Amino acid sequence: MTDHPGSLATAEASGAGATPRIDMIGNSERALRDQDLQDALGRAMPSFRRQRAAAVTELPEWEALRTTAAAIKDHTLANLEAYLGLLEARVREAGGVVHWAADAAEARRIITDLARARGLRRTVKSKSMTTEEIHLNPALEAAGVKVVETDLGEYVVQLAGDTPSHIIAPIIHKSAASVAELFTRKLGVPLYERPEDITRAARQALRAEFLAADLGVTGVNFAIAETGTIVVVENEGNARLTTTRPRVHIAIMGIEKVIPRLADLGVFLRLLARSSTGQRASVYVSLLTGPRRAGEVDGAEEFHLVILDNGRSRLLADPRMREALRCIRCGACLNVCPVYERAGGHAYESVYSGPIGAVITPALEGLERGHELPFASTLCGACAEVCPVRIDLPRMLLELRGRAVRAGLVGRVDRLFARAWTFVMWDPTRLRIVAAVARALQRLIVRDGRIPWLPYPLSGWTAHRAAPPLSGRPFRDRRGR
Amino acid sequence: MLAQRFLDIFGAEEQIVTPSGSCAAMVREWYPQLFRDSPEGAHRARAVGHRTFELSEFLVRVLARTDVGARLPASVVYHPSCHGLRGLGLRDEPLRLLAAVRDLRLIPLSGAEECCGFGGLFAVKFSALSGAMLATKLDAIEASGAEFVTATDASCLMHIAGGLAKRGSRVRAMHLAEVLASA
Numbered sequence: 001m002t003d004h005p006g007s008l009a010t011a012e013a014s015g016a017g018a019t020p021r022i023d024m025i026g027n028s029e030r031a032l033r034d035q036d037l038q039d040a041l042g043r044a045m046p047s048f049r050r051q052r053a054a055a056v057t058e059l060p061e062w063e064a065l066r067t068t069a070a071a072i073k074d075h076t077l078a079n080l081e082a083y084l085g086l087l088e089a090r091v092r093e094a095g096g097v098v099h100w101a102a103d104a105a106e107a108r109r110i111i112t113d114l115a116r117a118r119g120l121r122r123t124v125k126s127k128s129m130t131t132e133e134i135h136l137n138p139a140l141e142a143a144g145v146k147v148v149e150t151d152l153g154e155y156v157v158q159l160a161g162d163t164p165s166h167i168i169a170p171i172i173h174k175s176a177a178s179v180a181e182l183f184t185r186k187l188g189v190p191l192y193e194r195p196e197d198i199t200r201a202a203r204q205a206l207r208a209e210f211l212a213a214d215l216g217v218t219g220v221n222f223a224i225a226e227t228g229t230i231v232v233v234e235n236e237g238n239a240r241l242t243t244t245r246p247r248v249h250i251a252i253m254g255i256e257k258v259i260p261r262l263a264d265l266g267v268f269l270r271l272l273a274r275s276s277t278g279q280r281a282s283v284y285v286s287l288l289t290g291p292r293r294a295g296e297v298d299g300a301e302e303f304h305l306v307i308l309d310n311g312r313s314r315l316l317a318d319p320r321m322r323e324a325l326r327c328i329r330c331g332a333c334l335n336v337c338p339v340y341e342r343a344g345g346h347a348y349e350s351v352y353s354g355p356i357g358a359v360i361t362p363a364l365e366g367l368e369r370g371h372e373l374p375f376a377s378t379l380c381g382a383c384a385e386v387c388p389v390r391i392d393l394p395r396m397l398l399e400l401r402g403r404a405v406r407a408g409l410v411g412r413v414d415r416l417f418a419r420a421w422t423f424v425m426w427d428p429t430r431l432r433i434v435a436a437v438a439r440a441l442q443r444l445i446v447r448d449g450r451i452p453w454l455p456y457p458l459s460g461w462t463a464h465r466a467a468p469p470l471s472g473r474p475f476r477d478r479r480g481r
Numbered sequence: 482m483l484a485q486r487f488l489d490i491f492g493a494e495e496q497i498v499t500p501s502g503s504c505a506a507m508v509r510e511w512y513p514q515l516f517r518d519s520p521e522g523a524h525r526a527r528a529v530g531h532r533t534f535e536l537s538e539f540l541v542r543v544l545a546r547t548d549v550g551a552r553l554p555a556s557v558v559y560h561p562s563c564h565g566l567r568g569l570g571l572r573d574e575p576l577r578l579l580a581a582v583r584d585l586r587l588i589p590l591s592g593a594e595e596c597c598g599f600g601g602l603f604a605v606k607f608s609a610l611s612g613a614m615l616a617t618k619l620d621a622i623e624a625s626g627a628e629f630v631t632a633t634d635a636s637c638l639m640h641i642a643g644g645l646a647k648r649g650s651r652v653r654a655m656h657l658a659e660v661l662a663s664a
Contacts, residue, residue: 025606025609032613338596338614339607339610339614342610342614343610375606378603378611379564380567382567382594382595382596384567398511414602417602458605460604461604464608464611464612464616465612465643466647468642
């Protein structure tokens with residue numbers, strides 16, 4: 001892999017090419033017309049922001065924690081092979097098995113082969129974006145293995161045949177009423193109104209699944225190299241059950257999830273809980289080292305760790321994009337993003353949405369498919385302000401815009417506009433001439449001192465705002481008086 | 482390339498002041514990135530960047546002045562433009578200048594630090610998203626009851642003023658420089 005600036009644009013991402021370009025403009029327009037979605041996002045996002053802000057203000061050392069976390073991640077990424085090697089050795093010493101998957105297809109094959117070889121029939125899963133990324137569930141189902149999502153939100157997504165729309169809040173796009181209606185239809189329970197009753201219905205259905213499962217699949221929030229420990233962070237206890245009850249536990253992680261030492265974990269746990277949900281600590285933090293040992297009362301008999309690349313080493317080899325691999329998937333950048341708040345997660349047509357999604361989707365799936373995403377931003381910088389690992393998201397959005405332009409992926413109108421702007425702004429004479437022509441022409445369209453309508457492509461402007469006419473006497477002519 | 486052209490024209494100036502946080506952030510924060518492949522260009526960009534200031538930043542931080550002798554008997558809300566706020570870290574500077582304007586009543590703006598949705602070509606390309614963000618900002622401005630909305634950036638203000646005009650709102654947009662020049 002080279003660090004050529006256009007490398008992402010020409011990268012042969014797995015699965016790219018077959019899937020059409022992500023239509024962020026069209027998707028966001030549809031999202032804005034969906035009043036249920038707008039209501040759901042309008043309720044949830046401000047409270048996410050308030051909770052995070054309150055939790056962060058409590059810690060005077062917050063900024064120092066962010067700096068430390070970014071430094072730990074950068075150090076790990078700079079020595080990634082060594083730390084992954086150490087992690088593999090320690091997991092083996094603890095009695096676990098490590099599998100390496102270059103892409104999504106290989107990861108799916110590893111997991112379905114493990115299930116098939118052991119005759120496993122029923123899987124319970126805790127929430128994992130990485131399993132979403134590799135589309136694990138359909139692969140397991142095709143191999144004759146039943147899969148049940150056990151995170152409440154993911155369970156709803158699965159019953160509805162939907163996809164998650166937020167990294168940590170998968171059904172942020174749904175209302176409680178629509179979930180109650182879904183449960184009545186799918187689980188045969190009465191139409192509940194109170195969230196407690198709706199949740200209880202899911203809990204009862206899921207208990208039976210936990211007891212019957214022979215395979216548990218989880219993601220990994222952090223993997224500690226020096227001890228071979230994987231860390232799973234959650235609030236519902238379902239990941240705890242997923243890792244303790246079934247006979248076999250398979251955990252899947254991206255290569256960037258490794259951290260060097262157990263002592264580093266505290267930094268990330270504090271940042272993750274406060275950044276994602278505004279909690280001081282997550283309700284369940286499970287540290288798992290290998291399978292069940294002699295004398296232990298619970299835990300899986302077999303532990304497998306699947307370590308996934310799937311485009312990440314391309315990011316690692318790309319100095320201007322590498323810091324995206326610091327991401328701990330907290331969702332804070334989504335929660336403060338004014339574009340995410342209005343477009344919703346599904347508009348990004350990717351497992352990863354929001355600012356971080358706009359950065360890593362083009363990397364994982366190819367710039368040809370995802371080049372519109374980095375343009376769907378005002379570069380307001382709210383994301384970078386909250387990122388717990390100080391990822392400079394606006395800088396990377398700009399970088400990807402540049403690559404999209406150089407790869408010829410940007411439309412004709414945009415290119416024409418950029419060329420015209422450069423030409424006109426090059427010197428005062430050109431600007432003067434163009435302004436004089438515009439001033440003469442604008443008389444035809446000015447109404448009450450405003451321009452209410454402009455032709456395409458500037459109709460995009462006048463759809464929501466009047467345009468100001470050029471001043472009769474430009475500022476530069478008044479200078480020095 | 483316009484950035485090169487800017488450096489050629491302004492490179493020798495002692496101080497460069499712009500009535501735009503976005504322009505100042507572009508020169509100071511982003512020019513060095515643009516010229517990263519040429520050590521000489523990057524050095525020059527950084528040197529010019531150190532001498533480039535947004536107006537309120539220049540008045541308060543460089544000249545150490547908050548009272549410029551202005552008077553505006555009106556109620557005003559201030560919208561902190563993103564690139565000044567988060568790009569240059571300008572939180573207090575414009576507010577201190579406004580607080581020193583005689584007879585000006587500064588009214589708090591709810592959701593002040595949320596983007597107004599301008600974003601350059603974004604406003605045209607992602608017109609619907611931009612319009613929705615603008616609507617939120619306009620609602621907050623109108624709910625404040627202020628007569629004027631001010632900001633450090635003409636770009637955001639053109640967008641906000643255009644939105645207010647389209648709504649038929651009575652709130653007027655005024656650049657911070659215009660407020661400070663009122664007497």
